[in-house]
Amino acid sequence: MKHANISLFVPHMGCPHQCSFCNQKTISGSVKALTPEDVTETLQKAIQDNNEPLNTEVAFFGGSFTAIPRDYMISLLEASKPFIEKGFFNGVRISTRPDAIDDEILDILKQYHVKSIELGAQSTDEEVLTLNKRGHTREDIIKASSLIKSKGFSLGLQMMTGLLGDTDEKTLKTGEDIISLKPDTVRIYPTVVLEGTELSEKYKKGEFVPQTLENAVYLCSKLLRRFHDNNIRVIRLGLHSGGNVEDGFVAGVYHPAFGELCESAVYLDILKEKLKGYADEKDLIVLVKPSEISKMTGHKGCNKQQLLNEGYSITVKGDDGLSKYELKLKGRK
């Protein structure tokens, strides 16, 4: 069974606003409007390539799906519907704006087997939302999230770090607000300044200072741990490489191993807390879930090196009985 979603990009259509950071053409790598024929062709090809039902969803990403003209939105859903009804895909997943959700739209989405809805929340701070020209309020995020959950959809929330006017406190508060909305999944994106955006103009004039990689890793690792502790899955950290991001990149945090850097920072934090009980022992074996060994060790061994600088020598080993972010310490003596 294959698991990767079939992603169909609906670039920059239907957005009543132009967010400070957004250049959808750059992010999706696509400029042409998606047609129902494109949907049919892509899904048919996916079936032919795999020759079996796919344990996956059809994902309409990239724009503000429920804000595009209604007839057009339905024509795309009509094209995917037969594939789902024949059992080739599990359902449809869409991403949209918080102010483009209401009862009527959700009832339409239900008819077309939409199972998961992701909202671009980005921040719950009113000032950050306004400065970045989001065109929706914190209240829109709260209302849309609860409506989506009350109608039985899976809820995904996307947030950003390092936006214009953002601070560490505001970002962490957004994380806490998101936890209280109980989404099933979260995506976290540090701000990337792209050519052709308002942020890019402000950056060039010195009016916007992008977040550093170090600060983004620090904040995202804190968020990651809080979401994990509250049983919320973080399904993406940082923009995917590929598409046209490299071509449009101006500044900001865009690192191919960003997720791994954040996960390693979480492990380092947890280990440092545990080390407080091992003040006298400096030579230690650290046990983690086997698949997490490289994250504990750190990108290019950075966690081991940092601990060495603090006087600890660690050897990381796998233990099948441990789960993610769980670790045990043993003195070597």
Ligand code: SF4
């Ligand atoms: S709502 Fe989404 S797609 Fe539209 S401009 Fe803002 S970020 Fe881009």
